[in-house]
Amino acid sequence: AQSVTQPDIHITVSEGASLELRCNYSYGATPYLFWYVQSPGQGLQLLLKYFSGDTLVQGIKGFEAEFKRSQSSFNLRKPSVHWSDAAEYFCAVAAGDSSYKLIFGSGTRLLVRP
């Protein structure tokens, strides 16, 4: 069965520092992978997605993610974090059946130090 692991429950970085959030997935074929961000009490906003092609994916708000099949990873990165990036980040994989339901990781809470 498909699964997603986000090993870091929370991460704290200083404003202006670089960021990397880890995501590992379990899926037999080429996965459909997503990163979403959630602000407190809000729904989810899509940051970026990977279906196929270039393994380095650019998203909104200056985020990027790299798909590494050999490592079953899809880590999210940002070169310089802003205070407004503080939020909960979820990695997800789409199920392989026709429902394409999303299977989410447990999330990583990002805290930004001034």
Added chain:
Amino acid sequence: GAVVSQHPSWVICKSGTSVKIECRSLDFQATTMFWYRQFPKQSLMLMATSNEGSKATYEQGVEKDKFLINHASLTLSTLTVTSAHPEDSSFYICSARDKTGRGAEAFFGQGTRLTVV
């Protein structure tokens, strides 16, 4: 961009009453909508997949009779929590997939916080 509107944003109800939450795709048609439940500081747990014109598919452990899902049109799905109890208090989020087939992308509503007193 694709917009999914969820209503209400928050609701407080008495134990034993029923609550209906609406999920609308505003600028696209959604053949499939999903309902999630999120406990504080936890991830999203899929409750059910809703297909327009057919019965919803519930995930294991989700009570069908308690969480009634209706997807009557290509732009509207509703979740009704029947005979609500305090343990049903949670954050409920819906999402919808674009009918035109933009891969597996789904768009999320802003969520509904349900508090049962």
